[in-house]
Amino acid sequence: MKNDSNKNIGRPIFLRGKKDAGLVFFHGWSAIPGEFSDLAKFLNEQGYWVYVPMLSGHGTKPEDLLNIRWQDWKRDAVEAVFEMKKYVRNIVVGGISIGGALAMMISNDSSVRAILSLGAPYRFRFHYLAKLAVFLMSITKTYRSKYYPKRVRELSLKRVSYQRYPVKNLLEVFKLVEENARFLHRVKKPIIIMQSETDHIISKNSAKNIFEKVSSQKKELVLMGDVYHVFISTNGKEKAQAEIKKFLEKVL
Secondary structure (H helix, E strand, O other), rough: OOOOOOOOOOOOOOEOOOOOOOEEEEEEOOOHHHHHHHHHHHHHHOOOEEEOOOOOOOOHHHHHHHHHHHHHHHEEEEEEEHOOOOOOEEEEEEOOOOOHHHHHHHHOOEEEEEEEEEEOOEEEEEEEHHHHHHHHHHHOOEEEEEEOOHHHHHHHHHHHOOOOEHEEEEEEEEHHHHHHHHHHHHHHOOOEEEOOOOOEEEEOHHHHHHHHHHHOOOOOOOOOOOOOOOOOOOOHHHHHHHHHHHHHHOOO
16 A cells, blocks of 8 residues: 555545554445545544545445445455554554444454444434335335435535445445444444434434443543534534544543
8 A cells, every 4th residue: 555645535545654553444335535534634643544445336336336245344344454454553443434333343353442433323314214115115226316405415415425326235234234233242442432413314322322332441422513424524523533632542
């Protein structure tokens, strides 16, 4: 890997640091590593190594998601931690949305010191009804265009992501979230759990449910206020950066 500037939003991000500590982040579904550009630059300026890989099926065209399974994303996450081990001994894993779920699911690796759960879903809004609707839709539709509620449309459209997606791949997202919910009791590393209080995608109590179910002795819950789901790159990024910096200084 080589150093990538935060202008290279269509590729993995890799920034060399000065500390013996590295951050491995996972982006959200249908998105790209570039949504971590601001946070990666901020943490790299603090001396941390930062790596944000591209998850399978992402960063190219929606058709490449068609046959991807949630296990492929978990494999990507494991391989990313293995890659960071070449450079540092202390690793923190984190992710936005389903990327946060991936971080928790691989956190038992001996090199992982802590976890950053950023808007990770314990469940989605209207989870089981939405899952049924997606399943029924997958019978008759191969692709669908995204729909955004009016109150978040402007911020959503600024996010670089697929605006059309394979319906059956969205079912893999539900499977990943449910698998992580079953895994939470095995999460023991220090963790900070952050969530928008007006998140339009995940259930209102996702952060609280994760906080209650993980077995971590050191855990923090931070509610971000009225900010967008992907708050690390939009209207909550300054607060997110400050909270993450404080947490890392405590656990490393």
